[in-house]
Amino acid sequence: MGKSERSLPDGWTTAPAEALLVANAAPVAEYDPSSTPGYSGDKNAGTAALAKRGEYLADLQEMLFANGRAGDNRSVLLVIQGMDTAGKGGIVRHVGGLVDPQGLAIKGFGKPTPEELSHDFLWRIHRALPSAGKIGIFDRSHYEDVLPVRVHHLVPESVWSKRYDLINQFERELVDAGTTVVKVALVVSPDEQKQRLTDRLADPTKFWKYNPGDVDERGFWDEYLQAYQAIFDLTNTDYAPWHIIGADRKWFSRLAVCELLIDALERLDLDWPDADFDLERERARVAAL
Amino acid sequence: MGKSERSLPDGWTTAPAEALLVANAAPVAEYDPSSTPGYSGDKNAGTAALAKRGEYLADLQEMLFANGRAGDNRSVLLVIQGMDTAGKGGIVRHVGGLVDPQGLAIKGFGKPTPEELSHDFLWRIHRALPSAGKIGIFDRSHYEDVLPVRVHHLVPESVWSKRYDLINQFERELVDAGTTVVKVALVVSPDEQKQRLTDRLADPTKFWKYNPGDVDERGFWDEYLQAYQAIFDLTNTDYAPWHIIGADRKWFSRLAVCELLIDALERLDLDWPDADFDLERERARVAAL
Known part of the structure; x- marks a missing residue:
């Protein structure tokens, strides 16, 4: 079904894959992390929508998987970036958790790791790519090599500055090989981040999620915003565009990512694969059991 | 919390991990695949129980994961065996799907694969073992090397017959290294298998699940029963006991596996890990943000 023929999901006034494009958004330093662009519903509606749309996502995922078994080499890769406490892990759990693991x-x-450092920065990325029929989810990604690596000068500028083009080439190859690349950057506000860190320190069941390094990183907020703006400016391609999603409302960021995955899967125009065996012959064999 | 202190889950008259032990069951050739040993509820109750107990399983899994992050090297490995159509994939989807992926x-x-065949039969198994804090799920396993391999004489008896001891040694090492091994064999009846194959051939959304080879394998039913009985007789150890689960009622097999995982996780006697940082100092740092 073509994109133009599809109706908007309930509660959306603009198609999510359009409304969330970084190309349609303010610069990241001015982006409102509590905004819900394109969506008119509230938290209750959004939570209910996630459950309902999750069932549809699960159906599409199964169809992708079935086609992968039948020889279709296509796959989907969700790339999740975002500052500490932006809810990357929550997306994996609550959106990934909607489909067959x-x-x-x-x-x-x-x-x-030392082994990973001994290779090109894309080495570990290649090894983790989804195989045919699968949905890959990267919690952080090759973009780390132009985010903290840039902010903390872990390699010289002459090295990291070349990586934007290398990333574009890599993603071009991925897309050409049949992988739909869905890139999302989760943007959390300083106030909300402080609240989430405070919550983790107040609840013994959350201590394990607290990392003192997150507070150190907070001191580089502006540098991170610059580094994010650079990836938006330099790696926002037509074949692998960036989406920006406000992360202050977890219910919205989860719904938004679910919708982006649905959009990616719908664009594959999937159907159930044909039988790769003689249907009548097999029906007769089974009937004779 | 010790095993003896735990109460029975709702609807169970015997602890699932006891009721389903192969040691307490009839020989596999006489096992009733529609039986629900230890459980007194019906399909509605069992389906509701799975949803409720699934939330508890998710909590325990998160605690295992948290401890893995904190340096606890323990993990859990669920080994699922069963004849074609017994619902192995459904277990992975509907029980695995209850927790954070x-x-x-x-x-x-x-x-x-040719590469796998060029190694010892345990090579590919080792590579897929769960890391600290994870729940591994094997859909088929090292037991394939004494099931189809034995039934179809893919290697000489002198080779497969030695594998039972090798498997016991391997699992002993696994357990000693901190992995709780939960082994389940799903037993489906010939009538139910025929029905499931028929269903797959009647529904275009299920064609992809149909494999003509399943009908061929059906011709070796008795040989498979013998091969299963052999693994029960030869690899049912106190450190990695076998459970047998009737698969004719999918709701029951899913609930049963959920309970076995809960039991395995409860026996790890987990608690949330302590903070590995100075709590007061970090609270002050965050408050000052």
Whole structure:
């Protein structure tokens, strides 16, 4: 079904994949992390919508998986970036958790290991790409190599500055090979981040989520905004566009990512694969059991 | 909390991890695949119980994950075996789907690749083991190497017959290294299998799940029962006991596996990890943001 023929999901006044494009948004330093562009519903409506749309997402995911089994080499890759406490893990859990976990290829990219550092920055990325029929979810990604790496001068500018083009080339190859790349940047406000850090320190069941380094990183807020603006300016391609999603309202960021995945899967124009066997013959064999 | 102190889950008259032990069951050839040993509820009650207990399972899984982050090396490995159409994939989807997918390491073992065949049969198994804090789910496993491999004489008896001891040694090492091994064999009746194959051939959304080879395998039913009985007789250890679960009622097999995972996680006697930082100092730092 073509994009133009599709109706808007309930509560949306603009198609999510349009409304959330970074190309249609303010510069990140001016972006309102509590905004819900394109969506007119409130928290209750958005929470209910996530559950309902999640069932549809699960159906589409199963169809993608079925086609992968039948020889279709296509896949989807969701790239999630965002500052600490923006809710990246919550997206993986609450959006990824809507579909069959067998169809997911989830990878979190932390501080590189010595082995990873001994290779090109895309080495560990390649190894984690989704296979045919799968939805890959990257919690952080190759963009780390132009975000904290740039902010903290972990490599010389002569090195990181070349990575934007390398990333564009890499994503071009990915898309050409059949992977739909969905890139989302979660933007949290300083106030909300402070609240989330405070909450983690107030609840013994959340201590394990608290990382003192998050407070250190907070001191580089403006540098991170500049680094994010750079990826939006330099890696926002037509084949792999960036979406920006306000993260202050978790219910919205989850619904938004769910809708972006639905959009990506709908654009694959999937159908259930044909039988790759002689249907009548097999029906007769089974009837004779 | 010790096992003896725990109360029975609602609807169970015997603890699931006891009621489903292969040691307490009839030989597999006489096992009733529609039975629900230890459970007194019906389909409605069982379906509701799965949803409710799934939330508890998700909490326990998160605690295991948190401890893994904090340096606890323990993990859980669910090994699922069962004849075609027994619902192995459904278990992964509907029980695995109850928890945060970030905490799962799911691996399906199909026909070995040339690379896998060029190694020892446990090579591909080792590579897929769950890391600290994760729940591994094997859809088929190292037991394939004494099930179809034995039934179809893919290697000489002198080779497969030694594998039972090798498997016991392997699982002993796993357990000693901190992995709780939960082994379940799903048993489906010939009538129910025929019905499920018929259903797949009647529904174009299920064609992709139909494999003509399943009908061929059906011709080896008795040989498979013998091969299953052999793994029960030879690899049912105190450190990694087998459970047998009737698969004719999908709602029951899913609830049963959920309860076995809960039991395994409860026996780890988990608590939320302590803060690995100076709590008061961090609270002051965050308050000053």
